[in-house]
Amino acid sequence: MPTSSHSMKIGNITFDRYSVFLAPMEDVTDPAFRLVCKEFGADLVYTEFVSADALVRFVNRTMQKLTIVDEERPVAIQIYGKDPQTMVDAAKIVAESNPDIIDINFGCPVKKIASKGAGAGLLRDIPRLLDITQSVVKAVNLPVTVKTRLGWDDNSKIICTLARQLQDCGIAALAIHGRTRSQMYTGEADWTLIGEVKNDPKIKIPIIGNGDITTPEVAEDKFHRYGVDAIMVGRGAIGNAWIFAEIKNRLLGENRYSVPNFESRKEILKRHIINSIEWLKDERKGIIHSRRHIAATPIFKGIPNFKPTRIAMLKADSISDLFALIDGVREV
Numbered sequence: 533m534p535t536s537s538h539s540m541k542i543g544n545i546t547f548d549r550y551s552v553f554l555a556p557m558e559d560v561t562d563p564a565f566r567l568v569c570k571e572f573g574a575d576l577v578y579t580e581f582v583s584a585d586a587l588v589r590f591v592n593r594t595m596q597k598l599t600i601v602d603e604e605r606p607v608a609i610q611i612y613g614k615d616p617q618t619m620v621d622a623a624k625i626v627a628e629s630n631p632d633i634i635d636i637n638f639g640c641p642v643k644k645i646a647s648k649g650a651g652a653g654l655l656r657d658i659p660r661l662l663d664i665t666q667s668v669v670k671a672v673n674l675p676v677t678v679k680t681r682l683g684w685d686d687n688s689k690i691i692c693t694l695a696r697q698l699q700d701c702g703i704a705a706l707a708i709h710g711r712t713r714s715q716m717y718t719g720e721a722d723w724t725l726i727g728e729v730k731n732d733p734k735i736k737i738p739i740i741g742n743g744d745i746t747t748p749e750v751a752e753d754k755f756h757r758y759g760v761d762a763i764m765v766g767r768g769a770i771g772n773a774w775i776f777a778e779i780k781n782r783l784l785g786e787n788r789y790s791v792p793n794f795e796s797r798k799e800i801l802k803r804h805i806i807n808s809i810e811w812l813k814d815e816r817k818g819i820i821h822s823r824r825h826i827a828a829t830p831i832f833k834g835i836p837n838f839k840p841t842r843i844a845m846l847k848a849d850s851i852s853d854l855f856a857l858i859d860g861v862r863e864v
């Protein structure tokens with residue numbers, strides 16, 4: 533098994549060794565959050581998934597999800613859908629926003645998506661999945677990547693065969709979340725099959741490993757044990773954008789990125805809330821949108837008797853109340 537990382541390319545974009553990507557997350561990876569992650573060293577950021585069906589109807593709220601800014605480059609816009617022609621038309625609309633990469637979602641396990649045959653639902657219809665992939669690759673002049681899971685369920689972990697088939701469709705990289713659709717987000721991600729794909733001599737495209745990376749130690753273990761070209765962090769980054777800096781510092785053995793102290797972390801959280809309000813152009817909506825980050829952030833871990841403050845933070849619906857609560861917390 534390989535033990536050291538190397539630089540690699542997705543299309544014409546070169547990535548550093550030990551690259552760490554921000555996973556696409558619905559309602560989480562908006563431009564405000566992507567920029568914070570970028571600032572702390574995320575090598576590639578993804579938009580949340582964007583519905584191809586809604587894109588071809590030019591639904592306003594969906595079109596907004598295509599907003600990207602130059603500071604966050606390289607950035608991937610992710611699309612999902614089940615109809616090859618709609619996916620092609622959607623990919624062409626996405627290409628006009630000029631992302632660096634177009635990513636296709638074949639991994640979303642949520643019932644309303646997967647049971648309708650999109651996202652991970654396509655893992656039950658491989659010919660269609662490959663048709664979509666090939667058609668999108670042909671339709672746009674951008675690198676097309678895929679993000680998927682190990683298979684539909686325990687009895688159909690088809691990722692090793694699927695990876696070769698996807699490579700033959702012309703994709704530029706493959707991200708694998710080490711769970712099946714049936715597992716949803718339960719149990720532990722199984723990286724052994726990710727490692728098998730990476731070590732398949734027929735696989736030449738970069739393989740990005742994803743699932744359960746929550747600390748620099750776990751990140752290091754995944755790189756060294758499975759030899760992946762990059763790793764992708766999802767939940768571990770929510771309210772915790774500096775995880776990218778922590779991982780990269782550990783793996784590159786340098787203090788390349790500064791990791792914020794307690795007071796700076798609070799400022800980053802506040803800035804993120806302000807950015808969300810600006811993004812949604814509404815104080816209440818911005819605060820509600822930020823609650824996932826407030827709930828998940830490890831900033832306040834270990835503060836004695838923090839529970840009532842935490843509850844108050846998650847209930848606050850004005851900036852002044854919320855910031856007073858955040859400012860009031862002292863490091864132990």
Ligand SMILES: Cc1cc2nc3c(=O)[nH]c(=O)nc-3n(C[C@H](O)[C@H](O)[C@H](O)COP(=O)(O)O)c2cc1C
Pocket residue numbers: 555556557558559560579580581610637639640679709742743744745764765766767768
């Ligand atoms: C709130 C949330 C939203 C997500 N939305 C998407 C999405 O839009 N597209 C996608 O490919 N995966 C999505 N995922 C899956 C993540 O990208 C990632 O594969 C999964 O969370 C496992 O990685 P982690 O253990 O690092 O979180 C989502 C996950 C979460 C928790």
